[in-house]
Amino acid sequence: MIENLTPILVGTLGAATPLVFAGLGELVAEKTGVINLGVEGMMLIGAIAAFAAAVSTDGNLAVGLIAGALAGALASLPFGILTLSLGANQAASGLALTIFGLGLSAFIGQGFVSYSLSGVKPIAIPLLSKIPLLGPVLFNQDIVVYLSFVTFGLVAWVLAKTRLGLVLRAVGESPEAAHAIGYPVIAIRYGAVLFGGAMAGIAGAYLSVVYTPLWVQNMTAGRGWIAVALVVFATWKPARLMLGAYLFGGMTILQLHAQGLGVAIPPQFLSALPYIATIVVLVLISRDRKLLQLNLPASLGKPFIAGG
């Protein structure tokens, strides 16, 4: 049993890592009251930028990740200008960003279709990786997976324990009150949007440089949308977002293994399973109005215009 379970769990972590990065970034942005539906587009732009950078530096992972982060942040900038400085509708601007990212990454990616990278080897952490079941799953992973653990810890700590986190939450709760006591609401939201962009970029970079080290058009395959959905699923709590990401990653991997084992279920249904599960969970969560209202950033999606 364990011999079957271990590869599934190991795969789960890999499949979930892009969701962790993109979801945490989106979570921070939404905490300040900005909903960015452009995650899919930013991930794609990050993915192609990272792939291009890695290819031209003989597969340098660090360069790839940094390029992905920068490209993602850069992609989120026009969204920030539209929604924060100009007060445009956040949903429409985010959708436009996704469509733009899809097209731009495909255009740039034309020249990179034939390339492939060697991928990244897992790093086994001494002693810890020898723990049965848990060891190979948690402590024999590539460095980016470890980085996702660290990022989660940082985001959770900053949001819960620091003044920065308190200010981020306050801006999302009531930008008017935050403005009245003297916080630069727009600048704080810019920071959160750019952070969200950078994280989406890293998520894309992981896909194109580590997870499947090659460039395929639209290779994110809806993961950006899942990340957006996960934030609601997690009711804006980082720990629940991790749980959601691993659940979803697990479904994806399980579906592959089930097909491999010849389970007599149509493969199309199995591929759809993670998405169906997401919808079911979202419906269940949305029924609990109390839970949602206590955690939902009250200003989510509403433009803030200073003055008056």
Next chain:
Amino acid sequence: MARKESPCMMTHMTNDKTVDLAGKASERPHVEPRLSLQHITKRYPGVVANDDVSLTVMPGEIHAVLGENGAGKSTLMKIIYGTVQADGGQLMWNGRETAIANPSAARALGIGMVFQHFSLFETLTVTENIALALDAPFDLKALAVRVKAVSERYGLPLDPNRLVHSLSVGERQRVEIVRCLLQDPQLLILDEPTSVLTPQAVRRLFETLRQLASEGVSILYISHKLHEIQDLCDSATVMRGGRVTGHANPKQETTGSLARMMIGRDLPICQSPEYTGDSRFALEVRNLSAVSVDPFGVSLQNISLNVQRGEVVGIAGISGNGQAELLAALSGEDSVDYDNVILDGIPVGKLDAGQRRDLGLAFVPEERLGRGAVPAMSLADNAMLTAHRQAGMKHYGLLNYAATREFAKRCIERFDVRCNGPQSAARSLSGGNLQKFIVGREIMQAPKLMIVAQPTWGVDVGASAFLRQTLIDLSRSGVGVLVISEELDELFEICDRIAVLSEGRLSAAMPKEQTNAESIGLLMAGKAEKEVA
């Protein structure tokens, strides 16, 4: 926490003009005014919010800024607190000309502000809310201890770990005040601080303010309530239409003379004639209970009430004690059991708002723009929204626009609505004129029962008096009138009986002669505040 000696004591006078302006400076020649505004002007498109405004506040002085809604008081305070920049004039702080660029600069100088609409964050704790406004190192545990200490010292009991959404309005105001006090302010600005407090809470607030003043803190107290200003303040600056109309010592003035400075004429008084007609129940509420689905809402608990034709019944209480939920159940926005709400003898609890209106209900909600009227639509179109059920407004199901315009025109004339005619957009009217239009629209439909929430909120004194008299006259024409209001003075002026809504429970409606503001205040405070007190 020892209060620092104010630095202005040491600085010598640098500006003779300042001293001339300060009435008190000649008595205490060595004290600089804490704050001196000279010829402040602020223009907005179409209005001059502040026109050549000057005022002076001394250390330890409680200085009132008195004026009606729209007199420019709030704009002036925003200029002092740095949220708005003046177009012209000088601001002297402790004798030095100072420019206050933003609220943090104001706080750094020692200016604290308690906002009229609180600037608190609902889902954060008391301590977190206070930490956001302090520049001190981030240590929530140590801060909670300080919050507790300061709140006890000034008689403002607070639990630092409670979430703000679970606090009463009075407690929220304490959070704002404690937040200011932790910054060691030299000047504290309070913008209409008592509009949401019970009479008892007001008295306690005044004690706190006097204690602060005796420690050298200057206080700017913005209000339109004359007796409060006479009770609390040493001096007053009166504003009207953006200009200063006088400086006065409120203790040496009568309410009449202050009112004349404030509105330019005598305070109007309402007349309540006897009613001798048919006094059947226009409304009966029987054992109404409703669980709130909103986590920030209040559940109604076993509410019973009746309103007879020919009387005005008032429901006092601080907003957030079930007012919104009760209004929703009465207006038909929420569905309850048939027998919970009986309109003119007919059980209507499960009927929707439109069906209840068909049976003779008229309803004026608290939010004028957005619920009482559609802001971007013309007055004529807004009239049609509820008056379409009147004869002649529809023809084979199609709207008769000429009749609607005529209806709106009559309403504008009869209720003295100042506007550019039936085609003006609802949002272009001032609060008072829009309210007159909405109330008029409902009255012209000859209701059997009229429910009005906060009839004069944000309305100037003249229009308020008109609206109050209109409601009394309506009741005397044989209509039951139910008024929900936070303003106790208003309820005592117009109501025949008054009940109190507190934490979703309604007290028995007492004839006005058999009760007083004091006992109503105790009922308003309810259980929760008595425990902390």
